[in-house]
Amino acid sequence: MLQYIVRRLLLTIPVLLGILVVTFLIARAIPGDPCRSALGERATDAACEAFNRRMGLDQPVPVQLAIYMRQILLEGDFGDSIRYSRPVSLLLIERLPVTLELGVSALLIAILVGIPAGILSAVRRNSKVDVAAMVGANIGVSMPVYWLGLMLAYVFSIYLKDTPLWLPPSGRLTAGVIATPFYRVWDLSIAPGTVGAQVADFLSNLVLFNSLITGQWNVFSDGIKHLILPTVALSTIPLAIIARITRSSMLDVLGAEYVRTARAKGLRERAVVLKHALRNALLPIITVVGLQTGTLFAGAVLTETIFSFSGVGRALFDAITGRDYPVIQAFTVVIAIGYVAINLIVDICYAFIDPRIKIE
Amino acid sequence: MTVQDAAVPQTEVQDYRNNSLLFLTFRRLFRQRNAQVGMVILGFLVLVAIFAPALAPYDPDRSLIGIEPVEKRAGPCIHALGCPSDQPQHIMGVDGNVRDQYSRIIYGTRISLFIGFSTIGLAVVVGTLIGAVSGYVGGWVDNVIMRFMDVILAFPSFLLAIAIITVLGRGLQNALYAIAVVNIPVFARLVRSSVLSIKELEFVAASRSLGASPLRILFVRILPNAIPTLIVQATLSIGAAILEAAALSFLGLGAQPPLAEWGTMLGSERNQVFTSPHLVFFPGIAIMITVLAFNLLGDGFRDAMDPRLAQLTKR
Numbered sequence: 001m002l003q004y005i006v007r008r009l010l011l012t013i014p015v016l017l018g019i020l021v022v023t024f025l026i027a028r029a030i031p032g033d034p035c036r037s038a039l040g041e042r043a044t045d046a047a048c049e050a051f052n053r054r055m056g057l058d059q060p061v062p063v064q065l066a067i068y069m070r071q072i073l074l075e076g077d078f079g080d081s082i083r084y085s086r087p088v089s090l091l092l093i094e095r096l097p098v099t100l101e102l103g104v105s106a107l108l109i110a111i112l113v114g115i116p117a118g119i120l121s122a123v124r125r126n127s128k129v130d131v132a133a134m135v136g137a138n139i140g141v142s143m144p145v146y147w148l149g150l151m152l153a154y155v156f157s158i159y160l161k162d163t164p165l166w167l168p169p170s171g172r173l174t175a176g177v178i179a180t181p182f183y184r185v186w187d188l189s190i191a192p193g194t195v196g197a198q199v200a201d202f203l204s205n206l207v208l209f210n211s212l213i214t215g216q217w218n219v220f221s222d223g224i225k226h227l228i229l230p231t232v233a234l235s236t237i238p239l240a241i242i243a244r245i246t247r248s249s250m251l252d253v254l255g256a257e258y259v260r261t262a263r264a265k266g267l268r269e270r271a272v273v274l275k276h277a278l279r280n281a282l283l284p285i286i287t288v289v290g291l292q293t294g295t296l297f298a299g300a301v302l303t304e305t306i307f308s309f310s311g312v313g314r315a316l317f318d319a320i321t322g323r324d325y326p327v328i329q330a331f332t333v334v335i336a337i338g339y340v341a342i343n344l345i346v347d348i349c350y351a352f353i354d355p356r357i358k359i360e
Numbered sequence: 361m362t363v364q365d366a367a368v369p370q371t372e373v374q375d376y377r378n379n380s381l382l383f384l385t386f387r388r389l390f391r392q393r394n395a396q397v398g399m400v401i402l403g404f405l406v407l408v409a410i411f412a413p414a415l416a417p418y419d420p421d422r423s424l425i426g427i428e429p430v431e432k433r434a435g436p437c438i439h440a441l442g443c444p445s446d447q448p449q450h451i452m453g454v455d456g457n458v459r460d461q462y463s464r465i466i467y468g469t470r471i472s473l474f475i476g477f478s479t480i481g482l483a484v485v486v487g488t489l490i491g492a493v494s495g496y497v498g499g500w501v502d503n504v505i506m507r508f509m510d511v512i513l514a515f516p517s518f519l520l521a522i523a524i525i526t527v528l529g530r531g532l533q534n535a536l537y538a539i540a541v542v543n544i545p546v547f548a549r550l551v552r553s554s555v556l557s558i559k560e561l562e563f564v565a566a567s568r569s570l571g572a573s574p575l576r577i578l579f580v581r582i583l584p585n586a587i588p589t590l591i592v593q594a595t596l597s598i599g600a601a602i603l604e605a606a607a608l609s610f611l612g613l614g615a616q617p618p619l620a621e622w623g624t625m626l627g628s629e630r631n632q633v634f635t636s637p638h639l640v641f642f643p644g645i646a647i648m649i650t651v652l653a654f655n656l657l658g659d660g661f662r663d664a665m666d667p668r669l670a671q672l673t674k675r
Contacts, residue, residue, distance in 0.1 A: 138659075139648070142651040144644055146610055150630055157634075336515070
């Protein structure tokens with residue numbers, strides 16, 4: 001198994017290099033002038049020339065690519081954002097945790113609700129539960145995420161105002177609620193500017209994680225409250241798709257002969273469904289879960305817009321429309337790495353579930 | 361001639377014709393409950409789109425200022441539900457530019473159906489050509505084309521569409537191109553695998569030995585076999601395309617105001633959701649119903665094509 005994982009990891013290296021090159025080229029294909037986009041429409045030619053020289057934009061494209069690859073691979077430096085004049089890595093440390101918390105919780109809800117719903121539907125095929133679940137799933141995949149988000153925000157923050165069910169319509173934390181980073185709470189001395197400090201900053205920007213380990217309960221509950229509506233909106237489509245694939249995959253397996261054998265030898269229905277059938281139905285389900293993490297990302301752009309979250313999705317959207325090359329490159333690379341990582345996890349899951357699968 | 365005609369009983373000929381995959385698929389399709397619901401909704405939407413001028417009580421693009429005593433963003437007023445009859449009836453309310461929302465929703469049906477059919481139509485045509493050439497020619501051509509398709513598929517399609525629009529510029533037309541482009545690889549792969557599985561079969565070899573040109577073999581002998589799978593995928597993709605186009609318009613990248621496009625309507629009034637929820641509610645419902653119709657129909661098609669699944673899910 002370990003050998004399989006190592007070989008699978010090695011196979012991702014050329015893919016990652018390809019991603020670096022492609023994102024660089026895509027960013028350059030976006031027309032428009034980064035200087036005028038950063039300094040304003042009326043920047044003088046001289047100012048733009050100086051700007052381009054400072055940013056390295058006056059070099060030929062192949063030279064830019066070489067510099068870019070050297071910076072990333074040898075120094076781990078993604079350059080500075082043209083728009084915000086700050087290191088892109090700082091932006092990532094701020095934004096990525098927001099999207100991670102949102103995406104992971106949405107995926108968890110989709111899996112934890114979708115799979116049981118699909119199993120129930122398959123076991124009680126054509127019952128009222130099944131019909132209701134599948135009608136719900138069909139509506140779920142047809143709904144615009146941003147519309148659901150807006151409607152949820154209206155219902156829970158206006159319609160249910162002054163009730164215990166009230167939830168905030170936007171933002172990551174209520175203004176005034178400030179989370180103290182765990183390293184300050186515990187008085188850890190971390191030298192600023194080091195990799196350790198960056199990791200610590202990244203972790204402390206995971207609001208729920210940081211407040212949980214340090215026991216800042218007011219921050220934790222505020223963070224949860226702000227996360228509920230976006231998570232529900234974002235999880236709808238993956239949830240519906242996971243429920244549907246679970247149902248059809250389970251239906252396939254429940255008709256198989258070994259399931260009849262399991263029943264015939266007197267196993268309880270629960271054991272038949274959860275141990276014998278589910279395990280064999282899992283492969284297509286895992287594939288779909290992997291694919292859905294990609295759609296989660298597209299959903300994150302819209303969800304973060306609706307709920308005023310400053311996450312990666314929104315930042316990437318702003319960067320593309322503002323021609324902020326370094327940010328586009330770095331964030332696309334991060335997303336692509338996320339994609340590759342998910343595929344890796346899915347493949348490793350395959351190998352665990354089905355021992356016949358080995359790398360070719 | 362007459363002797364041969366007599367030798368083949370008429371009924372047998374008909375039976376044979378009625379057993380074609382496409383015919384059987386359609387027969388099963390009409391018996392599926394999902395597909396029935398999808399077809400009814402879709403038929404209704406097509407009628408709405410065709411008869412929009414007759415159904416819409418107001419001009420969708422014209423402001424009612426100076427024409428009627430109605431306030432900006434006024435809520436729905438339905439006479440049958442107790443709205444005073446001296447007030448003008450607006451069953452879905454009035455938008456931020458004092459236009460009748462119901463009329464805009466009705467005209468929006470035209471745009472959304474057009475978006476769905478045109479984007480996926482373009483993607484099917486281009487994808488089929490690419491996939492057919494790739495599968496039929498094979499070799500390095502196939503390799504280069506398919507790796508390029510893999511690159512397109514490697515990015516989340518919505519983000520790729522945003523990037524393409526940034527290159528081409530904002531607007532409905534460019535949004536349509538962007539959505540068509542991100543959908544091409546799916547159809548190219550589908551057609552390619554179909555071509556690969558068929559091109560070595562005996563009837564193709566027979567056709568070739570009779571001297572048919574490669575183009576004739578490809579378009580007359582091989583590609584018709586891919587049509588059923590293409591229909592299924594296209595139907596499901598239309599729903600997704602409408603959803604994506606609306607999302608792009610919502611972000612301000614697709615259709616631009618004052619066009620009565622549902623995503624644009626939702627986007628331009630989204631900050632008013634807390635005071636005038638009806639302006640967000642109705643366009644969203646319209647998008648949902650349209651996408652739902654295509655999804656139900658696509659699911660029905662898929663089940664109808666797979667007899668094993670059809671047996672399993674028979675009600």
